[in-house]
Each structure stands twice: as C-alpha cells, then as structure tokens.
Amino acid sequence: MSAKLYSCLIVAYTFLYFYGTNFVTSYQECEGKHECINNSECVKIDASGESHNLCICKPGFIGWNCSIPLDYCNKHCKPLKKGISCQQTLCNQGQFFLYSTLMFKGQCINLESEPFYRCDCGAFYKGENCEIEDNPCSSELNNPCSHGDCEFVRGTNQVNCHCHPGWTTNPNQTTVKYTWNGTDVFISPPCIEEVKRGITGSAPSLGLNAKVLWYMVLVLSTITFLWLLSSTLYDCFGRRNRQEES
Numbered sequence: 001m002s003a004k005l006y007s008c009l010i011v012a013y014t015f016l017y018f019y020g021t022n023f024v025t026s027y028q029e030c031e032g033k034h035e036c037i038n039n040s041e042c043v044k045i046d047a048s049g050e051s052h053n054l055c056i057c058k059p060g061f062i063g064w065n066c067s068i069p070l071d072y073c074n075k076h077c078k079p080l081k082k083g084i085s086c087q088q089t090l091c092n093q094g095q096f097f098l099y100s101t102l103m104f105k106g107q108c109i110n111l112e113s114e115p116f117y118r119c120d121c122g123a124f125y126k127g128e129n130c131e132i133e134d135n136p137c138s139s140e141l142n143n144p145c146s147h148g149d150c151e152f153v154r155g156t157n158q159v160n161c162h163c164h165p166g167w168t169t170n171p172n173q174t175t176v177k178y179t180w181n182g183t184d185v186f187i188s189p190p191c192i193e194e195v196k197r198g199i200t201g202s203a204p205s206l207g208l209n210a211k212v213l214w215y216m217v218l219v220l221s222t223i224t225f226l227w228l229l230s231s232t233l234y235d236c237f238g239r240r241n242r243q244e245e246s
Helices: 003-018 087-092 208-245
Strands: 024-029 041-047 048-057 096-098 101-103 106-110 117-121 148-153 158-163 176-180 183-187
Touching: 087 106, 087 117
Parallel strands: 158 183
Antiparallel strands: 024 041, 041 048, 096 101, 106 117, 148 158, 176 183
C-alpha cells in the first residue's frame, strides 16, 4: 500500500467518523493557526451547521494531525499472516531455522521518500525484498564445481561438490576460502579430473549416437557369431551322418 493511498484512507475514515451521513455544505482552507503539522494541508469542512478541520498529510506521515512518521519496517505494513512482523514481511520472506537459530535474509530500513523503506540484503540474497537467492551455487553458468552438482550449506557457508559419473576431484587440491559479497565462503575441490580406468587409463564418455552405434555393432556381432556356430555344427553333424550311411 502506497503512502498516498494510506493517507487518503486516513482522511476518509476520519471524515466518516466525524460526519457520518451529515451533509457537507462547504469546505475551504483553514485560516490562521491550526493543528495540522509536518507541512500537511488543513481543510475546514462545514457539515450540518458544524465546522471541523481536517488534515491531509504529506507522503510519509499519518495520524489525525499528521504527527506520526510512516514506519513500514515496524508497524505500518500489512503482515502476510498473524504473528509475522513487518520486518519479516518486507525483508525476510521465507525465513528458515538452522541449528535453532533464525536466519534473516535482510534488514528493513525506513526511508523519508517513496517507497519509504528499503531492504539491506544479507550476503546470500538480493532483490527488492531479498527474495532472490544469491550464493555461489545459484547460477549454473558459474558453477564452481565444474563437472558436478553444487550444494550451498547455509549457516556454515560451505560449498560441497557432488561429482557427475566419470569425474572426480584432484586429490592434491584442498578447500579454498573465497570472499562472496564481503563474506567468507569455503569451496570444496571441484570435479575437474576424469576417472581413470582400463588399459588406456581413461573412461570415455559416450554420447547417445555413439551408444546406439555400439549396441548395433554388438547385436550384429552376436548374430554373426551364432550363424557361424550353427553353420559349423551343421557341417560337422552332416558330414558324420554321410560317413555312417556310406
């Protein structure tokens, strides 16, 4: 809800509270000293023979005389549900618990101009309300694990690499400390070494077309072997039968 709309609602509620269904005959700017402060506008309204002053607040202030600074971060927001604070609603959406400790995504700061608040996000979040994860594993384009799945462990700031089949880590490499948005992150060795197998010392990685070709070769080889075996057996038994008949 914008500050302007908030102020308009305050004016409407105040008007209904004072006048109800009474008929407003005229309105004009207040003359002389009035109770409206913080550069707000004072309007004198005549309704059913009675006059009342009404304060129209400038953006950033609320209250019947505009004396209350707008405080989105603590009380003047609309919480997502009961028991959720403005701080959590605006800058800590989807907060989580780790080792019985509440982990916040960002800190809400009040501003004097629209939108009247901002979120100072933590090291691993970004966005207007700190709703976007931003850690070394967030982007597949910059995967620190190379040929492996990247796992970021919140709380310990540890990056674990789970290697894909056919790949492993270099045994000579160790965990590396890296600075991410001003915070230390510990990245385990990446999956950059191919697994060594067989006589050639390498484990070839076959694509789909290569696998289909190898299956065809295997099937044809099997058929050829069975045909040769059956032909040989037929010749052997056929020759033996002819010898017995003669």
